[in-house]
Amino acid sequence: MTARRQRPARRALATVAVLASGLTTMTVASVIPTSAAAADPRPDAKAFLRQATQPAPLASAGRPEALRGGQRSDLAAAVRGVVADGAVAMTVRAERDRFALGAADGLRQWGERPPAGRNSPFRVASNTKMMVATLAMQLVEDGTWSLDTTVEDVWPGLIPGRGDEVTIENLLQHSSGIPDGVFPVVTANTDGPTMADAVEALEADYEPEQVLEAALAQPWTFEPGTQAVYSNTGYIVLGMLLERATGAPLAHLLRDNVFWPAGMTGTAYLTETGLPKPALVDTITADGQTYDLDGFDPELFAAAGAVVSTTKDLNAFTEALATGRLVKPATFERMRRTRPVQVTVDPQGSPVRVDYGLGVYRMPDPCEPGQFLWGHDGATFGTLSYAVTSLDGTRQVSAGWTGREYNTDGSVSYNPMEAIDAALSATCGRG
Numbered sequence: 001m002t003a004r005r006q007r008p009a010r011r012a013l014a015t016v017a018v019l020a021s022g023l024t025t026m027t028v029a030s031v032i033p034t035s036a037a038a039a040d041p042r043p044d045a046k047a048f049l050r051q052a053t054q055p056a057p058l059a060s061a062g063r064p065e066a067l068r069g070g071q072r073s074d075l076a077a078a079v080r081g082v083v084a085d086g087a088v089a090m091t092v093r094a095e096r097d098r099f100a101l102g103a104a105d106g107l108r109q110w111g112e113r114p115p116a117g118r119n120s121p122f123r124v125a126s127n128t129k130m131m132v133a134t135l136a137m138q139l140v141e142d143g144t145w146s147l148d149t150t151v152e153d154v155w156p157g158l159i160p161g162r163g164d165e166v167t168i169e170n171l172l173q174h175s176s177g178i179p180d181g182v183f184p185v186v187t188a189n190t191d192g193p194t195m196a197d198a199v200e201a202l203e204a205d206y207e208p209e210q211v212l213e214a215a216l217a218q219p220w221t222f223e224p225g226t227q228a229v230y231s232n233t234g235y236i237v238l239g240m241l242l243e244r245a246t247g248a249p250l251a252h253l254l255r256d257n258v259f260w261p262a263g264m265t266g267t268a269y270l271t272e273t274g275l276p277k278p279a280l281v282d283t284i285t286a287d288g289q290t291y292d293l294d295g296f297d298p299e300l301f302a303a304a305g306a307v308v309s310t311t312k313d314l315n316a317f318t319e320a321l322a323t324g325r326l327v328k329p330a331t332f333e334r335m336r337r338t339r340p341v342q343v344t345v346d347p348q349g350s351p352v353r354v355d356y357g358l359g360v361y362r363m364p365d366p367c368e369p370g371q372f373l374w375g376h377d378g379a380t381f382g383t384l385s386y387a388v389t390s391l392d393g394t395r396q397v398s399a400g401w402t403g404r405e406y407n408t409d410g411s412v413s414y415n416p417m418e419a420i421d422a423a424l425s426a427t428c429g430r431g
Contacts, residue, residue, distance in 0.1 A: 045198035076103040078422040086413030088403035089116035093311035094423035095396045109281040122280040122400035125378025128307040133359020165224045171238040172358040177222040181215030181233045206300035228341040232304040239303020262320035264313035270298040282382025286406040293382040314398035318389035367428035395427040
């Protein structure tokens with residue numbers, strides 16, 4: 001493990017968490033940047049921020065060959081192994097027909113004594129998108145919106161010159177073409193070139209409107225509807241539209257229409273700095289230094305990734321979504337109509353895509369050859385997460401882990417998929 005970084009004297013808690021609410025990785029190498037300049041091996045502020053504010057795909061690198069056997073692995077041992085290899089904490093939960101198998105290991109906060117628990121909350125990052133998409137589809141069901149409703153219809157002038165071209169469907173499926181606004185907003189607050197400078201920049205207060213303003217100051221990525229490239233900014237806009245259409249804060253909309261109906265008792269949409277105890281604290285390791293990221297303003301990512309939840313609640317959510325308790329079966333079927341969405345590029349510069357629907361993506365089901373699991377995953381600077389369900393809602397797996405690695409030589413010390421593979425295999429009911 002790495003030595004703990006000394007916090008700057010000007011603040012007792014100078015490190016900050018920020019939700020880099022993109023997809024995580026099934027091949028852990030893609031969590032780590034592979035393009036760092038060899039001439040300067042030190043962590044670079046802008047390189048770090050760029051990498052951590054862009055998605056790195058989990059589903060696209062699926063390893064069905066590692067799952068086909070359906071062997072029941074020792075989940076607890078697998079989780080212990082991930083932590084022993086370098087993760088700060090990990091919690092995983094597998095369910096089949098309401099039988100639950102869970103495991104947790106590590107520390108809630110690096111260097112502190114409280115252990116991680118099976119029900120420890122953590123930042124779920126882009127798993128928030130599934131929940132926000134569910135809200136949007138509820139408005140489609142009740143006739144408030146259609147998928148063809150435009151931004152201009154809901155909020156005239158929000159996107160000058162393009163609002164009448166961008167639809168709710170575009171925002172849900174990452175096909176709006178709106179540029180990224182997160183990276184430019186954060187780097188504008190970065191005063192120096194080091195990792196410490198980057199962490200300090202993450203202490204600033206951010207608002208969704210700032211992210212949108214930064215996005216609109218850049219050239220449009222592509223014409224709306226012509227391509228699909230993963231977009232945090234698009235979901236931030238979607239959250240703003242939900243509040244505009246209903247007159248209610250997004251935190252209340254999610255609580256009343258998603259969390260409570262799904263039985264998610266340990267989940268919240270955060271709008272203020274800090275985490276509820278006993279949450280897992282975001283932590284990164286970077287070239288021999290460890291950073292606690294515990295003072296982040298979640299409004300930077302807002303509807304793209306501000307939810308804190310537990311593995312139990314994530315499983316409750318995906319089950320409720322799949323079984324018609326949150327939206328009608330026909331609505332969930334519409335959410336599962338996928339198109340290839342580019343989520344990142346590989347080290348050779350080639351696009352990496354996932355089969356993405358409206359707020360959910362699919363990956364091969366290890367228990368049912370030819371079938372798919374449905375869900376999402378997410379990544380903050382210091383926490384990563386995963387949540388999927390079988391189509392019939394009888395099997396769920398979710399996970400959260402801290403200690404995201406960022407090493408300029410591309411090295412990684414642990415593979416979280418060892419534990420997730422064990423959880424997926426445990427749901428197959430064989431072995």
